[in-house]
Amino acid sequence: MTPGARVQAAIEILDQVITAAREGGAAADTLAQRYFATRRYAGSKDRRAVRELLYDAIRRAGELPASGRAAMLGLTEDRPDIAALFDGEPHAPAPIGQDETPAPAGTAPGWLADRLTQSGVDAATQAALLGRAPLDIRVNRLKASRDDVMAAWPDAEPLPHAPDGLRLPTGAAIENSAEYAQGLVEVQDHGSQLVSLAAAVSPGANVIDLCAGGGGKTLALAAAMEDHGHIIATDTDRGRLQRLPPRAGRAGVSIVETRLLDPGREAAALGDVVGAADLVLIDAPCSGTGTWRRNPEARWRLTPERLARLVALQARLLDLGASLVRPGGTLTYIVCSLLDEEGADRIADFLSRHDGWKAETIDLAVGTPRGAGLRLDPYRDSTDGFFVAKLGRSC
């Protein structure tokens, strides 16, 4: 592909990303994959270049752009080399007209940028939220040590506060490696590893991972438990939960039982474990403002109404999770968001409504205290953005 054709391809994918953001369609990454699936002439260098243009244009536009072309024109304001490729050559974008309006630069839609600012997220952190995510892995201590994996991946750097964490050079093909196939490593962000550690689980514990999804944190807990004890991993999404047993098998984890929950009737599948868990982990569904490094278009999809629905669900899941904790047990609440209404405010609201609960100290050497919990962010902690709180039930 010519450089101009790559720009035009990125514009066409951007159009699809914009439509998907309006209509609740697929993520940018999926749309890019589908685009290339029908364009076999695009080689690996072309694909990489188009993806870079696509994501640079998405990152730059805070508000949902009017069109893919407007988004790319926005990028040309920082990159005159791209402007020069709007030359009308075959497959390249048409020359830039004088009356065309580029998408303005910004962090997020105005209402959302305001809420981040109100949540104490400074400009440097907002910018870092739109940086490029590094490639982090967690060594599965059930099968290998960090030194074993570093011997096979000499470019890997230990993550200072996550004892099993390594950072690999971007683009390292870890998912095609023998270490991955044999369950020695999991791809897991530094922050996800740290918030799993915040739960401070011990071998032998009875754990309920209420929003387990595909089990990223379930497997981190199981490794910390040395595969002793029991974890009930639940979720309302059958597809995600179905991915957990094979992953657990690969990781050598035998203590996980999965239970599918019925949305709105979650408690029905948990009647036998009310008041029984040593630890309940709630990795709650959230706006994902902390994961924009991976899905920058997610900020175009969020609306105040959707956020309000998530907040109500988080409050409900906290109440449900609390009912499952035994006297003297703990509940760890996590969101990959830096908005107070999903983090510190949810915990303050919970504590105001539940006697016999108190916030406990989190034993992590990183993070910034926020309300009764701790916040991790890409600027200070080199993680995705997270809020985590640990609550103890009195005996």
Ligand SMILES: C[S@@+](CC[C@H](N)C(=O)[O-])C[C@H]1O[C@@H](n2cnc3c(N)ncnc32)[C@H](O)[C@@H]1O
């Ligand atoms: C942040 S994700 C969990 C990620 C997962 N813990 C991990 O580490 O890979 C939130 C999960 O909550 C699930 N969820 C949404 N509504 C739920 C509900 N009412 N009860 C339980 N899980 C729910 C979603 O399907 C999603 O998998």
